[in-house]
Amino acid sequence: MNIRRHPLSAALSAVVIAFLWLPLVAVIIGSFDRNALLTTFTGATGHWYDQAVHDPNVRSGFETTLIIAVCSMLLSLVVALSGALWWRRAPRRARAIYDALVYARIVVPEVVFATALFFLFLKVHFALGIPAIIVGHAVLNSAYSTLIIQARLIGTDPALEEAAADLGATPWRVFRRVTLATLMPAIIAAGLLAFTFSLDDVVTSYFLQGTAQSPLPIVLLGMIRFRITPEINAVGVFVMVLTVALMSGAVGVLAGAGRVGRGNRSRRRSRLLGLYQG
């Protein structure tokens, strides 16, 4: 019996796809629903988008989210880039330890990190709030950024930097014109990824926000508890579109980057893209 062709397999696939996509479809439909109670679809309207845009709660939540996402992305990139550059010349044992620390941040459940950071910040009297969330997001997201930048670094010929120095470039010029320039696609992709992950984070933000203005996902969470409205759906659609755009940007940059540089292109690319699939 060919499992792939069995009618049950097809049915099962259909169910899985339905489970994945139906909620999103429901959110999109709901965002246009004229019926404020969302009981039956009674016709389309753009009213809820208008309301969402003018909702002060949503606006300030979105502003907070953007500030956190931009700052934690920059912090992630600094941590990831300097770490990866050190890692390239580090002794074997130190590299293994560093790798373990990177993977730990991906594998260990986020709630564990969030709790740990919460207690750490209390202990060192680092005030909870937006700066704490920024640091918290950077701790986790810099791990993903590190993997992307490392992958690019491995595929780069170390002689490139020697060649630049040989042609008269000072160490700073070598870094700017060769190291940074060849890493740029990976840096852009790593930044977009960190930005997106920060954008929809709930767990870490919830633990570390203190009394500060909540970022958008937590604002939404609060609104849902109170009442489910088409406005929430409209915000959801907006975030969805933004996330998809950023992610396709990251994938596009990485796929394009596969065309430059030495080393096994297809292997490197699949390794990078594997991040999104896995």
Place this chain on the structure above:
Amino acid sequence: MTGEGPAVSLAAVTKRFGDLEAVRALDLEINRGEFFSIIGPSGCGKTTTLRMIAGFEQPTEGTIHVGGRDVTRVRPYRRSVNTVFQSYALFPHLDVWENIAFGLREARRPRDEIASRVADAIKLVRLEGREHARPNQLSGGQQQRVALARALVNQPDVLLLDEPLGALDLKLRAELQTQLKDLHRAVGVTFCYVTHDQGEAFSMSDRVAVMNNGVLEQVGAPEEIYRRPRTAFVADFVGAANRLQGRIREADGPGRYIAEIDGIGSRRVGGPDGLRVGTSVLIVVRPEELTVRAEGFRASVVDVAFLGAQRTVRLHSTSIGDLVATTPGAIDAPGRGSELFLDFDDGQAWAVPA
């Protein structure tokens, strides 16, 4: 280049990596304008030597002068030396034109000077029309030429080449050897070429240095190294050789000796100065010196290989052991198993300390 004297000189240079002595007490002078090669097996220290001249490695001991200036502690970007890397190391994010202009931009040359010098360099390596191609759109041979142009456009005192033909196939290598030699003649820059391929080095170089285990074994013109090797290692490394056991019986003038060769008897041989009477030596006889005669020592043919212009004949002699001879390809090959007489002319053999 300013100042007098050699283009490059290394004095008592030693390089250690931890416990490993990569280069030991190396003295070397490279003359201005010459095509100089360093050859040796992998791990012999030739690449380390090149990297020290470029400034990527610092010698543990000793001094390095380039163009009369002490550069021992000078960083790579302050040396008037440029390198063609084995991997070419072309900048993947820059096109051909920008790759070649890299050094001139770093030197902050005026815009129109950069434009004209890059154009000249592109013409020199015949890459007109490919200015705006990315390195990954070029063939191996073209990439190699970009690497050459990128180095030469800076008009360095010395051009260092680290196995630049290593990644190319045989036919292209032969072609590029000729081009490199022509290029050297055209630009007049001192070339220092590192390779493990002695044939490549011999075909292009004015002088060749042979290294082994971090030690310089011999420096000289290709023919001198081939005909008058100073050590058994050099004799072996630079081409096929019959190695016969023997000892020096008496000196016969400078560089001339009479040697007692096992299984053959007393013969006139050449050798480096200063071999003492009674020293055990290896007698080197090149395959092309060993010819079929009416008389000599008897050997039987084990195998014959046809190589076009010549044949390589493997033989066995009960008194001497295995031998290799070459005969012109035009004459009939001796049959396998046939017995014949071999000999070499007086003075065509060369003795090295065993």
